[in-house]
Amino acid sequence: MTLRHRPWEEAADFQIGLKPIAPGDWLEGGEADPAARKDTLIAAYRGLVWAETEDSRPAQAEVWEMVEAALGPAPRPPDLPPLYAAARRVPDDLCLMEKRDGQWRLTALSLSAGSFFTAEQVIGRSLAELHGPVTGFAERFLARVQRIFEGLRPELVLERRNWTLLNSAALHTPTSGPIRSRIGEIDPAQAGDVLNLRVERQTLRRLPRTGGALFTIRVWLAPLDSLRDDPDRLAAFARAWGAATPELRAYKRFDLYDDLVEAFLRGSQSR
Ligand code: HEM
16 A cells, blocks of 8 residues: 655645645545444543534534535434534544634544544644644744634635654554553564554635634555555655654654664665
8 A cells, every 4th residue: 555645755844735625625535434433432532532612513513514515415413413423424533613712713523533632632722722732833833824714715625734653553543652652662673564654634624604614634544664665755755754854853753763764764775
């Protein structure tokens, strides 16, 4: 398997990177039964994967309609919050942002593949608060991202991607601790199999009726070994690993994986 997106080939630093895409390309699909995966998670870990504020139901209902417009009509389970009902139809996680007290805030989210955060931690947070842990976000990006939220036209669909490397093949990764604690056990000869490239493909669009904004997050995973068959892709990854800025490396804790990546790259060259 090769990953559909290879954002490491495009930038060595944090970036906004939002680009318009055709509205027909909004949802990538590609998962047979997202509802089964998400229902299992919500039954076991509700607070980690689902949260809503009281006043978010009208915009949630608009998200349901937007998904219906994209995928075709379907009966909406009456006992489920509309955003969750919508999220069950798509592989993506759905994050509803609405303007509250002058700030864009997360008012509901269905989060089945959170990258080291949980629904209960982030519900209600503003764009600034959500990105508190991201080095330099407030100084470099916040004002621009707020402007993008303000100016989002209804017909526009924006897309961005990010990536990281993790010793986990799980989509649901609410916390880093259990994953990072296993790094020391990895046999360097197995690094290409154990380490996964983790790509988030995100989209943003306006909810025209309620004025909210819908942010989607789709996580794609593939082992590093998936690069081995293509020398150009492998070389591009090696370059990206070496070129990542100190800030990006520190945020993503690439230092924890340097030796393993080096072993993987050495092993790949000698094959
Ligand atoms: C659409 C405009 C947005 C931009 C340009 C943006 C940008 C970023 C960037 C640069 C990062 C660091 C990792 C990466 O490279 O992606 C990040 C992390 C993150 N973003 Fe965003 N973001 C946006 C919207 C949102 C929204 C709507 C949410 C609401 C769920 C969100 C939640 C987060 C979280 C939870 C993190 C991880 C923070 C942590 O490490 O704890 N972002 N974002």
